[in-house]
Amino acid sequence: MNIIVINGPNLNMLGKREKSIYGKNTLSDLETYIKEEFKVSENDLCIDFFQSNHEGCIIDKIHDAMGIYDGIVINPGAFTHYSYAIHDAIKSIDIDVVEVHISNIHQREEFRQKSVTAKACIGQISGLGFDSYIFGIRALMNQNKILY
Numbered sequence: 001m002n003i004i005v006i007n008g009p010n011l012n013m014l015g016k017r018e019k020s021i022y023g024k025n026t027l028s029d030l031e032t033y034i035k036e037e038f039k040v041s042e043n044d045l046c047i048d049f050f051q052s053n054h055e056g057c058i059i060d061k062i063h064d065a066m067g068i069y070d071g072i073v074i075n076p077g078a079f080t081h082y083s084y085a086i087h088d089a090i091k092s093i094d095i096d097v098v099e100v101h102i103s104n105i106h107q108r109e110e111f112r113q114k115s116v117t118a119k120a121c122i123g124q125i126s127g128l129g130f131d132s133y134i135f136g137i138r139a140l141m142n143q144n145k146i147l148y
Contacts, residue, residue: 001044001144002069003137005034006061007051008077014102021103023129027051033130038137047137055079055086062089062097071140072097073133080105080115090120096143098136101126 007027010017015026025033031049038045048069050061058079065072072095079086080099090097099118104127118124123139125132 001071001141002046002048003071003073003140004048004050004061004065004069005031005133005137006058006072006074006076007049008058008075008079009053010077011075012051012053023102025130030130030133034133034137037134045141055083059085059089062086062093065095066093069095070144071095071137073100073136073140074098074117074121075100075102075133076117080117082116084116087117087120090117096140097121098139099124100132100136102129102132103127 012027014022014030015024034047038047052058052061058076062072062074072090074090074097076083076086076099080101097120099115099121101124105115106126115124122143125135125139128135
């Protein structure tokens with residue numbers, strides 16, 4: 001099974017920005033955490049990573065996933081709250097997508113509590129730190145009947 005984890009704007013600043021919300025660990029730490037959790041090479045599971053601060057690049061990566069990936073875990077960052085373009089990109093592909101967030105967006109500022117992208121996904125997981133990604137990947141594996 002091939003999965004891509006897509007991270008949106010400002011997630012490259014993990015470990016530097018708003019540590020009280022996002023913690024001290026970096027994006028690289030997140031990728032290592034995911035790889036170690038799934039021991040990727042031992043489970044017939046391939047996980048790739050992509051991060052961009054640019055909406056169009058994220059849309060292109062979603063489109064390019066067709067025929068390569070069986071699932072997408074996406075943290076759209078701030079695009080969560082207003083990017084109908086990312087919503088439409090997710091809807092345009094025939095791949096299961098799970099939206100994840102490190103913080104609980106439903107406990108944050110009012111504008112962060114609405115996700116326009118989640119409606120295009122099979123589910124949303126938020127508020128569990130880096131484990132949101134782990135549960136997102138497991139959800140995709142379950143959808144594809146891959147045991148972990």
